[in-house]
């Protein structure tokens with residue numbers, strides 16, 4: 001058995017001075033610690049180094065360099081592909097590093113790598129500030145940013161990675177580096193949207209936008225028998241509304257809201273959502289087109305605290321995602337979306353259309369490695385379920401929906417919405433696209449021996 005498989009040598013090398021928790025296969029917390037958000041992922045690392053500080057991360061990287069196990073890096077543990085955890089290797093687990101330091105005068109925040117979207121929103125909203133994040137509070141800020149970060153404020157403020165000012169990173173040689181516009185700018189460029197295989201990012205510094213604490217949101221559900229008409233109208237509304245609105249449409253089953261007619265619960269609907277990036281008093285006219293696409297089944301739009309505009313944690317789920325980027329949403333694409341959703345008659349599986357453009361498109365391509373700025377839409381095939389008996393049928397639906405939608409897409413795939421090992425083979429071309437050659441060169445310069453090669457290959 002190689003040294004890395006039983007973890008003994010790694011554990012003994014790491015123990016002296018390590019301030020965090022060393023979790024081997026005999027540790028009572030091992031099964032919990034190796035679990036990620038997606039319950040389909042079942043990997044058995046040799047050792048988990050749960051770091052409590054920057055010095056712990058340096059120790060873990062130096063031990064890895066001496067023993068050369070596969071190395072994975074865990075922040076929020078949300079990546080559907082489970083790339084936070086490797087088999088028979090070392091997991092550098094950052095989930096306990098949860099510091100957030102907001103500077104309201106400079107409008108910046110320094111965020112340790114284990115912080116979640118919900119925690120960051122809470123700390124920044126204390127000053128009416130925010131980093132545009134994802135839609136669910138327990139997603140890790142680190143993984144979200146390193147893969148891009150497409151959220152409900154994207155057209156107004158850009159991607160999460162567009163707000164990255166600098167990162168602190170431990171590279172393969174065990175050195176701590178700060179990467180910003182004036183030093184190691186290549187690492188910052190790569191971290192903005194293609195942040196795999198560079199090293200271990202221990203903290204991230206963000207520019208903050210001013211919004212909140214109250215925001216206007218749209219949440220409307222339209223009947224399935226009007227779905228084609230509603231989606232065509234939604235596409236027109238995307239053009240009509242200002243960049244302070246980032247419309248989303250979801251083909252899904254009706255949530256069991258008490259306000260919704262009981263007979264509508266769990267039946268197919270078209271959901272339309274948005275968050276207004278401005279004062280609620282000015283939101284009505286901008287949001288109206290999204291609320292008037294047809295006669296809704298339910299309209300629960302209103303004014304909420306910004307922190308409540310993201311969904312709370314749903315607990316560990318079985319989950320799968322795949323995605324496409326689209327340059328346009330044609331009538332044919334809409335019909336294919338409807339056909340595919342109609343093939344799924346249960347709950348838990350959905351097709352989500354997110355809007356790009358606005359600030360995402362205006363940021364020059366050479367400022368970040370994120371390669372999909374020209375796309376107009378991201379299309380996310382998304383499923384979350386609890387019953388293991390549904391695994392085969394749901395995975396088949398997801399994969400066949402993605403394949404059916406492929407002719408309508410531009411060939412790009414989003415790193416953060418990568419399911420299981422599906423994207424591993426296309427990760428270089430479809431995910432990194434034109435950024436791939438420069439990214440390869442940066443990885444080689446900072447990790448010539450390939451210490452983080454396992455992480456670099458993962459979706």
Ligand SMILES: Cc1cc2nc3c(=O)[nH]c(=O)nc-3n(C[C@H](O)[C@H](O)[C@H](O)COP(=O)(O)OP(=O)(O)OC[C@H]3O[C@@H](n4cnc5c(N)ncnc54)[C@H](O)[C@@H]3O)c2cc1C
Nearest residue numbers: 075076077078079083084134135140142143144149150201
């Ligand atoms: C319920 C749910 C909702 C989501 N909503 C959105 C959304 O609205 N918008 C969106 O864009 N994405 C969304 N995502 C996708 C999410 O952004 C990605 O899964 C992201 O990778 C999660 O980051 P994490 O830190 O939680 O994940 P992890 O699984 O911990 O990390 C993912 C990978 O990123 C790398 N990584 C993470 N941290 C570091 C670090 N500090 N240093 C170096 N490498 C690191 C590692 O390779 C790791 O394997 C969602 C995912 C889920 C499950």
